[in-house]
Structures are given as C-alpha cells and as structure tokens.
Amino acid sequence: MSQVVQMTATQDDKPAEVRPVYQIERLSKVYPRNGFQALKDVDLTLAKGEFAAVIGSSGCGKSTLLKIMAGLMPPTSGRVMLEERPVMGPRRDIGMMFQQATLLPWKTTLGNVLLPIEMRDGKAAAKAATDRARELLDLVGIGRAENVYPGELSGGMAQRAAICRMLITDPAVLLLDEPFSALDELTRDFMNMELQRICLERHATAFLVTHSIPEAVILADKIYIMDANPGRIVETIHIDLPRPRNLDMINTAKFGEIVHHIREKLGREMYGS
Incomplete structure (x- = not known):
C-alpha cells in the first residue's frame, strides 16, 4: 500500500490551491510476449508548477512509466490524462528530455x-x-x-x-529521464540549479526519473518511491524545503534527514529489512 509522508522544513508557508495538469489512475503495464507485469495500479497527480520525481531501484519500472506518460508506449489498463485529455500517443504539449542531448x-x-x-x-x-x-x-x-x-x-x-x-x-509538462546523469558531478550540480531556475521562472510542471536521492530532494516538491516486481508506488514524500533551493542545503540536517528516510525506505523495499 502506498504511503504519503510530509517532510516539513517550514511551518509557515502553505501551498496555494493549484489545478492538476497530469493525472494517472490505476495504471498497469503487462508485456504480452512474456506476461511480465512492469507496473501495477500506479496513481499520481502533477499540479501546475509542481516538480515531482520518481526514484527506485533499477528495473522497478521508472522508465516504463515515463514512456507511457510521454505517449511512447500504451498502458495495459488505467487512465492517463494530460490537461483533461487522454494521452494516446506523442503530443505537442509533452516535452521530453533524455540522458543524452541527442x-x-x-x-x-x-x-x-x-x-x-x-x-x-x-x-x-x-x-x-x-x-x-x-x-x-x-x-x-x-x-x-x-x-x-x-x-x-x-x-x-x-x-x-x-x-x-x-x-x-x-509543453504543458516536462518529462526528464535522468537528463544530467552523463555529466561530471560539478556540471550536474550546476545544471540541476539551472533546471530549477528555469522551471521556477516559467512555472513549469516537471517529472524527473533519477537514481540519485540527493538530486531528487534538491529539485522536487514531491518524490514518489517505487518498488519492483511489479513496479508500484509505495510512498509519496512531500518535500517542504524553501525555494529557490541552493547546493548549501545539501549540508543541512533537514536535507540529510530526508535523504536518510528515502535511503532507508528503498533498502527495506529491496532487501525486506
């Protein structure tokens, strides 16, 4: 069962009511050739101007989820809606960025x-x-x-x-598939801050697939933790760190607490401990 956790950094700032942009309900994906179930009953909502991230072990279905969200692959079942219209294939209002610039x-x-x-x-x-x-x-x-x-x-x-x-x-939504993973650490940090700045300036709605817990925490308002076999969301963490964020936050106790919580959760899901 999926859990929702609020990792609160400040108590004064309350998010304003915003409209949903992207909605997924009970999304499942089974590959017919071998019957492998990659995703099961995935639910998520992206609000206007929200930056969300998904993190999980390799093979948990993150990339499959992103491809379905981009209209590059059909789901087996479930509802996928962008701007109140079903996603049936690639669309002009979906922006996609991959690991390589291509x-x-x-x-x-x-x-x-x-x-x-x-x-x-x-x-x-x-x-x-x-x-x-x-x-x-x-x-x-x-x-x-x-x-x-x-x-x-x-x-x-x-x-x-x-x-x-x-x-x-x-585009109405930006889908990001580990866009800076091929860069060196210093350049990656810089690009993450650039991405945040651009998203804030444009009030962009973004969804990031990443293997990096610190990257997810520094960028996201909300983090989905996925488990594998089949891929499903087991916890949703709301990150209430103030914006704009900077790299100095990585050294704060609050940031470390959030990273530790996610790492512990992923460890339990992977090893059952």
Missing part, C-alpha cells in the same frame, strides 16, 4: 532547438519561431552559441540546448 550534428545549436517545430509544422514555422528560440538560448546562458555545431559544445552546453529544444513548443 543533437543532430549537421545542425547548429539554433537549428537543433527549432527542430521540433520544423518537423511538425515545416521550415516556415521554424523560421517564424527563431526569435523565440534565441530567447530560450539566452535564458539558459548559451545565446552566443546559436551558430555553433554540437561537436563544438561541452556536455553541459549540449544539455542546455536540449532544454531549449524541449521548451520551444511550450
């Missing part, structure tokens, strides 16, 4: 950012969105690299370009 090497940074519009609406529409793309590149701090090709970008710059490509269509 930029096209023959296009400039600007061209890669405009690619989703070019593919869906044509070159004329992409050209019309050029100013918008440049604004996004400025937002993430790489405006001067608009004419640079991916081979000349650092890992962090490439991922920032990928963020812009995700945002160019103004």
